[in-house]
Amino acid sequence: MAKLSELLKETTTFLKEKGIGEVDFGLILGSGLGELADEVEDAIAIPFSEVPHFAVSTVVGHAGKLVYGTLSGKKVLAMQGRFHYYEGHSMQKVTYPVRVMSALGAHSIIVTNAAGGVNENFIPGNLMLITDHINFTGDNPLIGENEDEMGPRFPDMSHAYTPEYCEVTKKVANAQNMSLQEGVYMGYSGPTYETPAEIRMSRVMGADAVGMSTVSEVIVAAHSGMKVLGISCITNLAAGMQSSLNHAEVVETTERVKAQFKELVKATLAEL
Numbered sequence: 001m002a003k004l005s006e007l008l009k010e011t012t013t014f015l016k017e018k019g020i021g022e023v024d025f026g027l028i029l030g031s032g033l034g035e036l037a038d039e040v041e042d043a044i045a046i047p048f049s050e051v052p053h054f055a056v057s058t059v060v061g062h063a064g065k066l067v068y069g070t071l072s073g074k075k076v077l078a079m080q081g082r083f084h085y086y087e088g089h090s091m092q093k094v095t096y097p098v099r100v101m102s103a104l105g106a107h108s109i110i111v112t113n114a115a116g117g118v119n120e121n122f123i124p125g126n127l128m129l130i131t132d133h134i135n136f137t138g139d140n141p142l143i144g145e146n147e148d149e150m151g152p153r154f155p156d157m158s159h160a161y162t163p164e165y166c167e168v169t170k171k172v173a174n175a176q177n178m179s180l181q182e183g184v185y186m187g188y189s190g191p192t193y194e195t196p197a198e199i200r201m202s203r204v205m206g207a208d209a210v211g212m213s214t215v216s217e218v219i220v221a222a223h224s225g226m227k228v229l230g231i232s233c234i235t236n237l238a239a240g241m242q243s244s245l246n247h248a249e250v251v252e253t254t255e256r257v258k259a260q261f262k263e264l265v266k267a268t269l270a271e272l
């Protein structure tokens with residue numbers, strides 16, 4: 001199998017030929033949240049399907065494009081949509097874009113998602129600052145041979161969600177009179193939503209929200225030495241807390257709060 005560093009060389013060479021230069025921040029835009037990338041100035045957009053070694057995105061609400069340009073004065077490489085483990089991709093494939101962002105010079109990522117609210121104080125439409133996560137996917141993207149030039153064999157996850165970025169985000173939300181919840185995101189593999197019993201377990205284990213993405217991306221970001229800001233859009237109450245769950249409702253809720261979500265990310269990015 002080709003080494004990760006060799007694959008990355010091919011991908012970054014292709015992207016540089018397309019006009020993508022230095023990147024400060026990688027942005028991963030979750031279900032229904034991709035519209036933020038439409039606000040990138042001087043944008044270069046490339047479908048995932050054209051990018052060497054990228055998977056393709058198959059989920060409704062994930063446009064499947066890379067968008068490069070300037071947002072809030074920062075050079076960003078945004079993913080309009082992402083890859084999920086439940087789509088049948090390996091964890092390495094799911095997280096490959098984070099490796100690419102790092103290889104292009106990104107020192108930080110902003111990772112976003114749609115999530116179910118486990119915390120009984122949350123309501124659909126809330127935004128939640130992710131302060132930590134629980135990897136409950138049953139897998140880890142760093143399993144296998146460690147390429148030491150990519151990062152350490154045993155990465156520290158003590159401060160995976162960069163505390164100073166959390167502080168800046170809270171200040172920005174406060175200054176804008178925006179309500180911002182905070183909490184722990186628990187990552188499941190999906191594609192099933194959880195059972196009510198699993199949600200009761202998640203709450204006891206310390207989760208405030210549950211989802212099907214993000215944790216593997218943040219593990220790779222930590223391995224790569226990147227800073228991380230994570231924001232969940234609470235699109236529904238978790239299983240057992242409302243009568244039933246479906247993806248149409250998830251996307252509908254993001255539609256309703258996307259203006260606030262975009263404002264929060266843009267205003268925070270300007271301060272980072």
Ligand SMILES: O=P(O)(O)O[C@@H]1C[C@H](O)[C@@H](CO)O1
Binds near residue numbers: 246
């Ligand atoms: O990509 P994210 O985590 O934003 O999307 C969530 C998880 C599933 O893909 C989908 C379930 O409704 O929303």
Ligand SMILES: Nc1nc2[nH]cnc2c(=O)[nH]1
Binds near residue numbers: 192235236
């Ligand atoms: N696992 C999971 N992912 C979600 N994405 C949006 N809502 C949910 C949810 O309730 N559970």
